[in-house]
Amino acid sequence: MKQMPFEPPTNHYDERIEAIDEQICQLIKQRKELSNNNPGFPTNQHIADWSKKYNFYDDFLNSIFANFLYEDIYRPVVEPKGYLKNIPILKSFEKDGAFYSVTFVRQFENASIVHLNIDSNYTEDVSEWHQREHTHFELSIKGEETHYNCRNEGGGGTMGHETQTFIVSPALPDDISKYKLIFKEYKMPFQKETGFEFVI
Numbered sequence: 001m002k003q004m005p006f007e008p009p010t011n012h013y014d015e016r017i018e019a020i021d022e023q024i025c026q027l028i029k030q031r032k033e034l035s036n037n038n039p040g041f042p043t044n045q046h047i048a049d050w051s052k053k054y055n056f057y058d059d060f061l062n063s064i065f066a067n068f069l070y071e072d073i074y075r076p077v078v079e080p081k082g083y084l085k086n087i088p089i090l091k092s093f094e095k096d097g098a099f100y101s102v103t104f105v106r107q108f109e110n111a112s113i114v115h116l117n118i119d120s121n122y123t124e125d126v127s128e129w130h131q132r133e134h135t136h137f138e139l140s141i142k143g144e145e146t147h148y149n150c151r152n153e154g155g156g157g158t159m160g161h162e163t164q165t166f167i168v169s170p171a172l173p174d175d176i177s178k179y180k181l182i183f184k185e186y187k188m189p190f191q192k193e194t195g196f197e198f199v200i
Contacts (some may be wrong), residue, residue, distance in 0.1 A: 028068070041065055075149065078169040082109030089176060093198040097121040102181060102200050111169040114139060116155075116183060118162045135185050135194060139166045142199075143179030146170065 031039060042050075042065055051058045084107040092101040099119040106113040116137060136155075141148040148168050155164035172179060184197040 031068070039068065041069070075151075077151070078111050078149070078167060080106075080108035080111040080113060080167060084108060087174060087176060089200070091200045093200060095196075095198070100183070100198060100200070105172060105176070107171055107174065110171060111167055112172040114166045114168060114181065116164045116166070118157075118164070120160055135187055137164055137183045137185055139168070140182045140184070141168065141172070141179050142182055143173070148172070 042061075047058050047061050047065075050056065051061055087105045087107055089102045089104055092099060094100070097120060099117075101117045101119070102114060103117065104115075116139070136152060138152060139150040141150060148170070151167045151169075153165040153167055155162060157163055181200040182197060183200070185194045186192060187194055
């Protein structure tokens with residue numbers, strides 16, 4: 001999903017607050033480091049207390065702290081370029097009647113594309129399928145020293161069959177024995193872990 005170029009909402013900037021704005025950036029960095037980049041979310045009581053103490057609206061503070069949780073969505077987008085080949089994976093995992101599979105990795109010069117297929121037993125009750133709790137998966141790579149950025153590009157499907165697509169950069173090794181694909185499930189619309197994960 002391509003990001004739109006950012007346009008500042010105004011051309012005005014009060015240079016007298018530059019030092020304060022830099023301090024805000026320093027505090028955000030300190031917050032990330034102290035929490036190991038897993039800060040959670042302030043309680044309703046914290047938000048209410050800070051709103052009253054510093055004269056802010058509750059929803060304004062909620063939106064600020066919510067944005068801290070989604071920094072990764074602003075990471076520069078890597079678009080796969082220079083198609084090379086498809087590498088067969090042909091691995092799967094099964095739980096509670098759902099069959100999760102990755103059949104291949106599509107290799108590009110600068111990235112790889114991974115498709116997670118999910119086949120389930122929704123064959124009779126259409127309303128049950130539409131009313132189910134919506135979740136999605138995030139992908140991480142366990143391998144050698146390389147750090148991989150894995151971006152969920154969304155997906156789609158029909159009752160009983162869905163696919164989620166991930167762009168991995170830099171490109172994965174051609175030798176599939178050098179890494180493992182770790183899929184972790186989250187509830188929507190917020191990133192709440194369900195506790196379900198599996199390795200392919």
